[in-house]
Amino acid sequence: MRRVYLDHAATTPVHPEVAAAVAEVMTAGWGNPSSQHAFGREARERVERARDAVAALVGCEPAEVVFTSGGTEADNLAVLGAARYLRQAGRGDHVVVSAVEHHAVLDACRHLERHEGFRVTVVPVDESGRVRPEEFERCLEPGTVLASVMLANNEMGAIQPVAELAELARRRGVVFHTDAVQAAGQIPVDMRALGVDLLSLSAHKFYGPKGVGALCVRRGLRLDPLLFGGSQERRRRPGTENVPGIVGMGAAADLARRELADRAARLSRLRDRLLAGLRERISGLLLNGPEGVHRLPGNVNVSLLGVDAEAALINLDLKGVAASSGSACAAGSQEPSHVILALGRTADEARGALRFSLGRDNGEKDVDYVLEVLPPIVERIRRLAGSPRLSVGGTG
Numbered sequence: 001m002r003r004v005y006l007d008h009a010a011t012t013p014v015h016p017e018v019a020a021a022v023a024e025v026m027t028a029g030w031g032n033p034s035s036q037h038a039f040g041r042e043a044r045e046r047v048e049r050a051r052d053a054v055a056a057l058v059g060c061e062p063a064e065v066v067f068t069s070g071g072t073e074a075d076n077l078a079v080l081g082a083a084r085y086l087r088q089a090g091r092g093d094h095v096v097v098s099a100v101e102h103h104a105v106l107d108a109c110r111h112l113e114r115h116e117g118f119r120v121t122v123v124p125v126d127e128s129g130r131v132r133p134e135e136f137e138r139c140l141e142p143g144t145v146l147a148s149v150m151l152a153n154n155e156m157g158a159i160q161p162v163a164e165l166a167e168l169a170r171r172r173g174v175v176f177h178t179d180a181v182q183a184a185g186q187i188p189v190d191m192r193a194l195g196v197d198l199l200s201l202s203a204h205k206f207y208g209p210k211g212v213g214a215l216c217v218r219r220g221l222r223l224d225p226l227l228f229g230g231s232q233e234r235r236r237r238p239g240t241e242n243v244p245g246i247v248g249m250g251a252a253a254d255l256a257r258r259e260l261a262d263r264a265a266r267l268s269r270l271r272d273r274l275l276a277g278l279r280e281r282i283s284g285l286l287l288n289g290p291e292g293v294h295r296l297p298g299n300v301n302v303s304l305l306g307v308d309a310e311a312a313l314i315n316l317d318l319k320g321v322a323a324s325s326g327s328a329c330a331a332g333s334q335e336p337s338h339v340i341l342a343l344g345r346t347a348d349e350a351r352g353a354l355r356f357s358l359g360r361d362n363g364e365k366d367v368d369y370v371l372e373v374l375p376p377i378v379e380r381i382r383r384l385a386g387s388p389r390l391s392v393g394g395t396g
């Protein structure tokens, strides 16, 4: 059976070049980077080379890169570390966050609200999933210390006007964090051009290993660390460095920088082919997120009316297609996704959201295979659910 992987937003396959770099350092560069002897110096050199590569991918200085255990830790360090430090410095106790953030940001903000006495304002998004700068500006107060708006959304692919939002924050002295986990490697990311203070990354979203990421921290910005016990990463993230992971992230960052323009062009062509084909073949289909340039090149997210996305995914899996739903499953109960609901969709529409996220190894044949197998699946599910009006072959 044909197997088609269209879930790159969940994770990407490790690129062979990256795997080779990781394998090599496991055996040849296993020293502790903090050791002064030759073994340690060699490991240190590899970590610093990786730091240079990550900095080059996102347009910051190497000294601004703090390696973490992934995107979740980077987001937590940004939100908790900045908010706590700034309140301690007497700057205020208010945080602004967008409605469509990843749970790593949202739940950290909820923690600040519930357990640490912060106030949190959630900025809504428009029907295409983007934050309106004037809405964002209205949420800023004299006591706002931190704002967090992601660069690109993991579910419906909306690219936010981060440069504009960061400028509004900067004018009021508000520290600005952006989660660039889904953006890095897919669209150009330049920390200076964006004007952000904090930027999160995760290697496994751009063909690197899992369990390693980074928080880029603008020079001069202070943070409370989450962990204590060592002076690594300029005391911002103590603990012996994950040298193989970091080296893998560096190799993946190098690859992403070399391939960026090509990936973006190829993926947006495939994305448009998939979306046009779905619209042609399946009626009762709503695109979640923006059209065109404000959308991640590899993302297609559609709500199929009268279809339970989980049922569609199981059937796709039986045909060898790996995709994902827009909904987060919490302890077995299928809650509709907060991101799709934030677009103004109903709970039923949100439960019918399917996400296809394309990657560097996909081609037209993969897209065409999905276009062949999905319409009969949708038709069958609708027939069983008794929604005959929404059948295949409509105009969408």
Ligand code: PLP
Pocket: 009, 010, 069, 070, 071, 072, 073, 075, 102, 104, 150, 152, 153, 154, 179, 181, 182, 202, 203, 204, 211, 212, 213
């Ligand atoms: N932020 C976004 C936007 C993501 O998509 C993810 C991963 O799904 C994360 C953060 C968390 O990253 P990690 O899996 O490295 O913890």
